[in-house]
Amino acid sequence: MPSVVADRPRDCTSCRIVSAVGLIGIGGYLANVAWQNKTTAGKVAISTMSLAFVSLGIARYKQEYPFNKKDDSKNV
Numbered sequence: 001m002p003s004v005v006a007d008r009p010r011d012c013t014s015c016r017i018v019s020a021v022g023l024i025g026i027g028g029y030l031a032n033v034a035w036q037n038k039t040t041a042g043k044v045a046i047s048t049m050s051l052a053f054v055s056l057g058i059a060r061y062k063q064e065y066p067f068n069k070k071d072d073s074k075n076v
Contacts, residue, residue, distance in 0.1 A: 016061055023057030 030050035037043045060067050 011063065011067075016063060020057045020061035023053050023060055025057075027051070027053035027055075027057060 027050045030046055030053060034043050034046035034050055037046060059065070
């Protein structure tokens with residue numbers, strides 16, 4: 001029996017671009033906040049979160065993991 005989830009089409013390009021720009025925008029905002037922070041620990045913590053959001057935005061645009069999970073059930 002075919003899976004309905006496996007038969008779904010991939011995300012459209014415009015959907016990926018909008019969500020990627022949103023994630024990268026959040027990362028940019030956090031980078032700006034990090035530069036304004038006075039403590040070193042605060043700068044490091046917020047910069048790390050900023051890098052994570054930018055990385056997720058790039059992964060979203062390229063449709064890589066975790067946004068495109070591989071389905072190994074077809075190999076059974």
